[in-house]
Amino acid sequence: MAIKIPKLTDSMRDEFRGKLLRELVSDEFLEMARENTLPWRELMSYYHCAMMEVETKFRVLNEQFSLQYDRNPIESIKTRLKSMESIVGKMRSKNLPLTLSALEENIFDVAGIRIICSFPEDIYLLADCLLKQDDITLIERKDYIQNPKASGYRSLHLIVDVPIFLENEKRLVKVEVQLRTIAMDFWASLEHKLRYKKDIPEEIADELAAEMYDCAEISAELDRRMEAVRNRIEQETMKGEGEWEKQ
Ligand code: 0O2
Numbered sequence: 001m002a003i004k005i006p007k008l009t010d011s012m013r014d015e016f017r018g019k020l021l022r023e024l025v026s027d028e029f030l031e032m033a034r035e036n037t038l039p040w041r042e043l044m045s046y047y048h049c050a051m052m053e054v055e056t057k058f059r060v061l062n063e064q065f066s067l068q069y070d071r072n073p074i075e076s077i078k079t080r081l082k083s084m085e086s087i088v089g090k091m092r093s094k095n096l097p098l099t100l101s102a103l104e105e106n107i108f109d110v111a112g113i114r115i116i117c118s119f120p121e122d123i124y125l126l127a128d129c130l131l132k133q134d135d136i137t138l139i140e141r142k143d144y145i146q147n148p149k150a151s152g153y154r155s156l157h158l159i160v161d162v163p164i165f166l167e168n169e170k171r172l173v174k175v176e177v178q179l180r181t182i183a184m185d186f187w188a189s190l191e192h193k194l195r196y197k198k199d200i201p202e203e204i205a206d207e208l209a210a211e212m213y214d215c216a217e218i219s220a221e222l223d224r225r226m227e228a229v230r231n232r233i234e235q236e237t238m239k240g241e242g243e244w245e246k247q
Helices: 010-024 027-069 084-093 100-106 120-132 182-196 202-246
Strands: 074-081 111-117 137-143 156-165 170-181
Touching: 027 074, 027 100, 027 111, 027 120, 027 156, 027 170, 084 100, 111 120, 111 182, 120 156, 120 170, 120 202, 170 182, 182 202
Parallel strands: 111 170
Antiparallel strands: 074 111, 137 156, 156 170
16 A cells, blocks of 8 residues: 655745754754854954955045046945855865965955956056055055956956954955956956856857957957047147146
8 A cells, every 4th residue: 555645834844954953953063153153253354344444445546536637547346255155165175274264374355345447547556556555565466457367357456465453453354456447347247157157058158258258359459449538538638728828
C-alpha cells in the first residue's frame, strides 16, 4: 500500500526550518558569531567614516571650483561599502585567512568612492588636488586611462589612506577612489552587466566583448573631442574678456 505524504503548508515548512536551525546552530557557533559581530561592525563603520571623509573632500573641491572658475568638475559621486559576501569571496580567492587583520592588511577596496567627471582633464585635476592634501597618503595609483585594460576599461584608480578621528584615537583607513568620465562610467556599467551574465553562450559573449572594446575606443575619442571643444570655448571666452578689458 502506498504511503500518503501529507502536503506541507508554508507555515508548517517555516516551523520545520526554525526547528532544524535551532538544532544545527550550536552554542559554540552562536558564541563565535557574537564575538565577531561587534568588531566586524566596528571595522565596517571605520570604512564608512573614511568614505564620508573622502566624499566631503571632493564635494569641497567641487564647491571651490564652482566659485573660483564658475564650473563644476564633478558630475556625480557614488559610494559603496563592499558586501560581506564579496569581501569573503575576494579573501578566499586570494587564499587569505578569514580574519579582520588579514582583511585590513590585504583588501583595499572595502570602502569605494566613484567620482564621475565630464572631461578627462578634470579627473587628473581632482586627483592632484586630493593627493596634495597633507592628511592623504597615496598607497597605489593605477591609470587605466593612459593604459586601458584589455577589455577597454578606462578609469583612474587611487588607493589612499585617510585618517578618521574617533573618541580616543586616530585611525588610518584605506579607501579606493575611482575617477572616470560620464562616458567611461556609461561603458563600465554596461560591460559590468555583460561580465556577470553567466548564461550568455561563449561565442556571443566573445562577440559582445569585442563590440564593447570598439565602443570603448569610440567613447574615448568622444571624450577627447568634447574636451577639445570645451577648451576652445574657454579660450574664446578668455579672448573676449581680454578685448573688453582693452576698451
Ligand atoms: P566592484 O563591485 O566594482 O567593487 P585588486 O582589487 O587590486 O585585488 P584588481 O583586479 O587588480 O584587484 O583591481 P582593479 O582591476 O584595479 O580594480 C577593480 C575594480 O575596477 C573592479 O571592482 C571594478 O569596479 C573596476 N574594473 C576593473 N576592470 C574592469 C573591467 O574590465 N570592467 C568593468 N566594468 N569594471 C572594471 P570589482 O571588485 O570587480 O567590483
